[in-house]
Amino acid sequence: xxxxTELGKVRGLGSxxxxxxxWTTQRLTAIANLMLLTWLGVTLATVNLSSAxxxxxxxxxxxAAVPLVLLVISVFTHLRLxxxxxxxxxxxxxxxxxxxxxxxxxxxxxxxxxxxxxIAKLAFAAATGAPSAx
Amino acid sequence: xxxxxxxxAAARPISPHLTVYxxxxxxxxxxLHRATGDVLGTVGALVLTAWLVCAALGGxxxxxxxxxxxxxxxxxxxxxxxxxxLQHTASGLRHLLLDTGAGYELDSNRLWSWIVAILPALLxxxxxxxxxxxxx
Numbered sequence: 001x002x003x004x005t006e007l008g009k010v011r012g013l014g015s016x017x018x019x020x021x022x023w024t025t026q027r028l029t030a031i032a033n034l035m036l037l038t039w040l041g042v043t044l045a046t047v048n049l050s051s052a053x054x055x056x057x058x059x060x061x062x063x064a065a066v067p068l069v070l071l072v073i074s075v076f077t078h079l080r081l082x083x084x085x086x087x088x089x090x091x092x093x094x095x096x097x098x099x100x101x102x103x104x105x106x107x108x109x110x111x112x113x114x115x116x117x118x119i120a121k122l123a124f125a126a127a128t129g130a131p132s133a134x
Numbered sequence: 135x136x137x138x139x140x141x142x143a144a145a146r147p148i149s150p151h152l153t154v155y156x157x158x159x160x161x162x163x164x165x166l167h168r169a170t171g172d173v174l175g176t177v178g179a180l181v182l183t184a185w186l187v188c189a190a191l192g193g194x195x196x197x198x199x200x201x202x203x204x205x206x207x208x209x210x211x212x213x214x215x216x217x218x219x220l221q222h223t224a225s226g227l228r229h230l231l232l233d234t235g236a237g238y239e240l241d242s243n244r245l246w247s248w249i250v251a252i253l254p255a256l257l258x259x260x261x262x263x264x265x266x267x268x269x270x
């Protein structure tokens with residue numbers, strides 16, 4: 001057996017030119033999270049959101065609903081990248097690793113879906129004048 | 135690692151001497167970055183989603199959510215998440231700076247590691263004092 005892999009075997013199987021995608025996306029969502037979580041922290045400290053009506057009033061503004069939508073997307077994208085590395089580092093059994101990554105993917109998109117639907121429901125309930133939930 | 139490679143490794147000098155090191159604050163902020171990130175990615179994401187979904191489900195359910203959040207155990211979770219966010223953010227900013235190639239000099243690395251280890255706890259205290267008393 002020779003030291004390298006034959007060209008015929010590796011052609012088309014090399015870099016997909018996506019080697020830095022994980023790294024750059026993690027940094028990009030980190031910067032987005034920094035801005036959006038600062039906004040959410042200031043909001044939670046200054047706006048009274050202790051009732052469902054208050055939540056509906058708050059999210060009726062696009063300047064609340066849209067940043068919150070972006071926050072959910074950015075946060076879930078970032079946590080998926082981070083927890084992927086956690087699983088790759090600590091789960092060594094191949095089947096368990098694959099299962100964990102699948103579960104993480106479901107968790108990511110499931111959580112994102114529920115959170116985005118909830119924001120949309122609150123935002124549009126106010127916008128259309130429909131009675132707020134409850 | 136296979137049995138054969140373990141035997142070979144035992145007979146050789148082991149580099150880079152993984153068990154011989156001097157503890158430093160950069161190790162603390164490194165493991166805190168991972169630990170807080172894991173907590174935020176699981177507990178934090180669940181709390182965020184539960185907050186929004188409970189609000190969308192309506193008055194009684196959201197009232198129950200706010201009740202749990204205001205109970206002592208809810209406050210413990212929220213204060214813990216606040217510190218986790220600030221700790222992860224601080225060491226995240228440190229990483230963004232290190233990514234540029236700056237901050238690797240031993241003295242400045244040590245100094246900023248200590249700042250990153252301590253400042254988030256102070257900011258967490260400031261945030262919650264503001265929440266409880268309306269002023270710092």
